[in-house]
Amino acid sequence: MTTSPLLRLDRVRVNFPGKGWRAAPTEVLKGVDLVVEAGQTHGLVGESGSGKTTIGRAVLGLVPVAAGTIHLDGSPIHALTSRRRRALSRDLQVIFQDPYTSLNPARPVGDTLAEPLYGQGQRPREARQRVAGLLERVGLPAGAMDRLPREFSGGQRQRIAIARALAIGPRLIVCDEPVSALDLTTQRTVLDLLQEIQRDTGVAYLFISHDLAVVRHISHVVSVIRHGEIVESGTAEQVTAEPKHPYTRRLLLSAPVADPQRQRLRRAAYEREFAGERS
Amino acid sequence: MNAWHRFLRNPLGVLSALVLLVVIGAALAAPLLTDARPDAAVLRDAFGAARDGHPLGFDSAGRDIFSRLVHGARNTLGGAVLALAVAVALGIPAGLLAGYAGRWFDAVSSWLVNLVMALPAMIVLLASRAVLGPTVWALMIILGVLAAPSFFRLVRGIVVNVRGELYLDAARVAGLPAWRIITRHVLVVVRAPIIIQLALVAGVALGLQAGLEFIGVGSSGSLPTWGAMLNEGFQYVQRAPRLMLWPGLALGLTSAALVLLASALRDALEDRATGPRQARRRLPADVRPARLDGEPRAALLSVRSLAVSYRLPDGSEREVVHDVDLDVEPGRIVGLVGESGSGKTQTAFSILGILPEGGRVSGGSITVDGTEVVGLGARDWRRLRTSVVAYVPQEPMSNLDPSFTIGSQLIEPIRAAGVSRAAARQRAADLLRAVEIRDPDRVLRSYPHQISGGMAQRVLIAAAMAGDPRLLIADEPTTALDVTVQAEILALLRRLQRERGLGVLLVTHNLGVVADLCDTVAVMRQGRIVETGPVAEVLGAPRHDYTRSLVDAVLDELPLTESR
Numbered sequence: 001m002t003t004s005p006l007l008r009l010d011r012v013r014v015n016f017p018g019k020g021w022r023a024a025p026t027e028v029l030k031g032v033d034l035v036v037e038a039g040q041t042h043g044l045v046g047e048s049g050s051g052k053t054t055i056g057r058a059v060l061g062l063v064p065v066a067a068g069t070i071h072l073d074g075s076p077i078h079a080l081t082s083r084r085r086r087a088l089s090r091d092l093q094v095i096f097q098d099p100y101t102s103l104n105p106a107r108p109v110g111d112t113l114a115e116p117l118y119g120q121g122q123r124p125r126e127a128r129q130r131v132a133g134l135l136e137r138v139g140l141p142a143g144a145m146d147r148l149p150r151e152f153s154g155g156q157r158q159r160i161a162i163a164r165a166l167a168i169g170p171r172l173i174v175c176d177e178p179v180s181a182l183d184l185t186t187q188r189t190v191l192d193l194l195q196e197i198q199r200d201t202g203v204a205y206l207f208i209s210h211d212l213a214v215v216r217h218i219s220h221v222v223s224v225i226r227h228g229e230i231v232e233s234g235t236a237e238q239v240t241a242e243p244k245h246p247y248t249r250r251l252l253l254s255a256p257v258a259d260p261q262r263q264r265l266r267r268a269a270y271e272r273e274f275a276g277e278r279s
Numbered sequence: 280m281n282a283w284h285r286f287l288r289n290p291l292g293v294l295s296a297l298v299l300l301v302v303i304g305a306a307l308a309a310p311l312l313t314d315a316r317p318d319a320a321v322l323r324d325a326f327g328a329a330r331d332g333h334p335l336g337f338d339s340a341g342r343d344i345f346s347r348l349v350h351g352a353r354n355t356l357g358g359a360v361l362a363l364a365v366a367v368a369l370g371i372p373a374g375l376l377a378g379y380a381g382r383w384f385d386a387v388s389s390w391l392v393n394l395v396m397a398l399p400a401m402i403v404l405l406a407s408r409a410v411l412g413p414t415v416w417a418l419m420i421i422l423g424v425l426a427a428p429s430f431f432r433l434v435r436g437i438v439v440n441v442r443g444e445l446y447l448d449a450a451r452v453a454g455l456p457a458w459r460i461i462t463r464h465v466l467v468v469v470r471a472p473i474i475i476q477l478a479l480v481a482g483v484a485l486g487l488q489a490g491l492e493f494i495g496v497g498s499s500g501s502l503p504t505w506g507a508m509l510n511e512g513f514q515y516v517q518r519a520p521r522l523m524l525w526p527g528l529a530l531g532l533t534s535a536a537l538v539l540l541a542s543a544l545r546d547a548l549e550d551r552a553t554g555p556r557q558a559r560r561r562l563p564a565d566v567r568p569a570r571l572d573g574e575p576r577a578a579l580l581s582v583r584s585l586a587v588s589y590r591l592p593d594g595s596e597r598e599v600v601h602d603v604d605l606d607v608e609p610g611r612i613v614g615l616v617g618e619s620g621s622g623k624t625q626t627a628f629s630i631l632g633i634l635p636e637g638g639r640v641s642g643g644s645i646t647v648d649g650t651e652v653v654g655l656g657a658r659d660w661r662r663l664r665t666s667v668v669a670y671v672p673q674e675p676m677s678n679l680d681p682s683f684t685i686g687s688q689l690i691e692p693i694r695a696a697g698v699s700r701a702a703a704r705q706r707a708a709d710l711l712r713a714v715e716i717r718d719p720d721r722v723l724r725s726y727p728h729q730i731s732g733g734m735a736q737r738v739l740i741a742a743a744m745a746g747d748p749r750l751l752i753a754d755e756p757t758t759a760l761d762v763t764v765q766a767e768i769l770a771l772l773r774r775l776q777r778e779r780g781l782g783v784l785l786v787t788h789n790l791g792v793v794a795d796l797c798d799t800v801a802v803m804r805q806g807r808i809v810e811t812g813p814v815a816e817v818l819g820a821p822r823h824d825y826t827r828s829l830v831d832a833v834l835d836e837l838p839l840t841e842s843r
Contacts, residue, residue, distance in 0.1 A: 047761035047762070047763065047764075048732070048761055057448075060448075060452050061451075061452075062448055062451065062452070082456075082457075086454040086455075086456065087454070088454075089452055089453055089454030090454070092452070093452060093453075094448070094449060094452045096445045096448070096449065097445075098445060101444055101445045101446065102445035102446050102448075102449055103446055103449075104446040104464050104467070106467040106468065107463070107464075107467065111463075112446075115450060115453045115455060115463075116453035116454060118455070118459075119453050119454035119455050120454065154619070161449075164449065164453070167453075183618035183619055183788065184618065184788065184790075184829060184832040184833065185618065185828060185829065185832040186618075187832070188832040188834070191834075210761065210762065211762075212762075213833075213834040214834060216834070217834045240839065241839055241840075243839070249839075250763060251762060251763065252839045253766075253839070253841070254762045254763045254765065254766035255762045255791065256765075256766075256769070256789070256791030256792055256794060256795040257791050257794060258790035258791050258793070258794050258818055258830065258833045259794055259818060259819070260794045260795075260814050260815045260818065260819075261815070262794075263791065263794040263795050265841045266841050267766075267770075267795060268841070269841035270766060271770070
């Protein structure tokens with residue numbers, strides 16, 4: 001018996017309309033295949049403009065898919081009516097990169113968190129109780145719900161965003177650079193929180209980042225994307241230790257490590273292998 | 280402090296709100312305020328002076344002026360409110376829909392709105408009067424239609440801006456239907472500007488309506504309005520100027536109150552504090568002298584017991600950088616690391632003399648190339664910044680002006696030193712070549728949006744090199760860049776430093792960058808330096824707990840082998 005994966009992308013293409021009248025559209029994703037298994041983390045690494053964020057947005061239904069299919073749990077989700085798409089929010093949630101713009105600055109945190117619950121038709125009383133529970137889950141005091149986002153630090157805001165994503169117990173969360181706006185120490189605690197939640201709830205992550213170290217730390221499977229195409233995919237260990245594609249190796253070698261001696265070796269290797277190349 | 284409290288602290292705003300409340304109250308309570316009917320003419324009293332029960336006297340037809348004034352307020356204000364209601368009812372929903380949904384509705388409604396805005400309001404009103412007859416209410420409805428575009432454009436503009444915000448995407452993913460997203464998220468954002476616009480448009484409606492009445496095309500004679508009273512009074516302006524005085528005063532006060540209220544609301548809702556103006560006049564406080572008994576000072580850059588303070592709105596100061604010592608020798612790269620809010624950028628800014636408004640060096644000493652720079656005049660600062668110390672900022676794109684070519688932005692500062700145009704262009708091209716840009720002429724002709732982020736950072740490094748500096752302050756120079764580009768920029772900085780013997784102070788949060796580039800490193804936390812030393816020692820065997828927690832937070836190293 002073969003079970004279908006939780007999320008499956010087949011030959012997904014996305015175009016952005018060209019600028020100006022009758023301008024040719026730009027192809028952002030050029031046929032992406034990707035699989036996220038239930039309860040696992042699939043890390044997606046790429047540089048700016050590689051299309052990694054667009055993959056996440058296509059899964060969430062925030063950009064239209066031009067060709068190819070996206071299946072969640074075996075049923076197609078790439079061309080849903082807005083009503084069916086709304087119902088999908090029970091299974092599919094998101095954490096965005098910027099904790100400063102992903103929370104409405106004018107609304108108390110509790111309102112923002114209760115939003116997905118109202119979307120599922122919960123009563124205000126139940127919703128409020130659930131919100132208090134969620135805040136506790138991500139390590140914030142229940143009193144936080146009456147305060148505005150600006151009263152929280154970046155790390156705390158990202159915890160709020162995580163709480164919002166968890167609100168209705170989804171099966172897949174798209175994490176779009178969830179820690180790259182955070183300080184190093186905060187980054188570590190937020191990653192730990194994400195892993196802890198995965199252990200407890202069995203949620204799967206599609207984890208998008210530019211940072212190979214972060215992706216390796218949290219992912220079971222890693223894919224590397226460049227110019228709208230996946231260039232390499234494999235287990236986290238395999239991709240980060242023995243990359244097959246030269247671009248992956250280049251990404252790995254160009255990330256400096258916090259050890260001067262080791263970094264000297266790495267820099268030498270980078271210059272030996274990629275001298276004169278420009279991204 | 281919320282908007283309401285801010286509003287209450289603005290005397291002009293409170294005063295104008297009171298004036299408006301009195302005017303509106305008088306209009307509503309008109310029958311209670313006076314027994315005299317506004318249209319009861321007693322010819323015997325024509326031009327009569329004030330007397331008991333008739334506090335403002337009588338007009339040319341012997342009607343009670345006070346009674347006409349308060350009853351007139353009902354019609355005048357009522358007309359303005361009607362126009363406002365029509366404008367709001369048309370403009371706001373259409374603006375929300377056009378901004379949020381976009382597409383064909385946006386195109387059609389924007390086209391219609393442009394058409395309406397192109398119509399001259401006064402002429403349309405006069406023409407409508409000719410067609411519809413002297414009915415002030417119909418004219419006010421038309422005025423409302425003419426004013427609707429101002430709401431439409433305001434709302435549409437703001438909604439288009441927030442449409443791309445992540446919190447709207449998050450709400451969509453959360454499964455909220457569109458109407459709920461609009462009422463819960465979008466309306467909140469446009470609320471404040473709408474309130475301000477309401478007060479402004481009310482003032483305009485009032486003025487236009489009074490204008491129509493004054494030239495006699497508003498209501499038919501019987502209905503008292505301020506404009507009509509002005510019209511009647513104008514005929515006797517020589518004989519009894521006070522006939523114009525009272526309606527003129529009422530109109531002027533109300534309009535002025537509306538405008539002042541609008542600006543007070545703007546200040547309160549958009550939080551434009553008026554506080555610092557008084558504080559700015561205060562003379563800068565003393566600079567606490569530095570302790571100079573420690574390490575010998577470095578020749579290129581030496582900072583001793585630096586303190587940076589910021590003025591708070593209440594006039595007091597808060598110190599954000601405390602007792603910082605830092606040295607950069609020529610040809611050395613010193614890293615300054617810390618997390619956000621640790622004061623590392625404030626330290627760099629005070630060395631460059633570019634602390635933002637409200638901040639100042641409140642203690643210590645900074646010498647750059649032997650010159651004490653704390654308390655240096657603007658002109659000396661400029662000389663120092665063009666020839667000794669240079670700066671590479673964090674966000675390359677936002678540090679280039681999008682409306683000028685790279686060429687003009689590079690060449691202009693070179694020419695300021697008295698170099699000819701051709702020579703300056705040549706020098707700019709040389710500088711770009713020095714930062715490894717292969718096609719300098721093309722880049723010189725380009726606008727910032729035509730080049731990549733990495734290229735923009737190269738351009739800024741080239742600009743920093745223009746004055747042949749000896750000290751480079753780089754504030755997170757690679758944070759906004761991709762890793763592969765970061766590697767190139769780090770290599771470039773290393774090469775420039777080696778070839779020119781530059782001293783570099785590198786502000787960063789990335790310990791990998793420190794390991795790659797720096798000789799020594801200073802770790803900052805909460806405005807203090809907690810540990811300084813050679814990079815290998817500080818990262819390899821941190822002595823301070825905070826440094827250790829930073830090093831521990833670095834994720835497990837990638838197991839990649841460098842040799843293959």
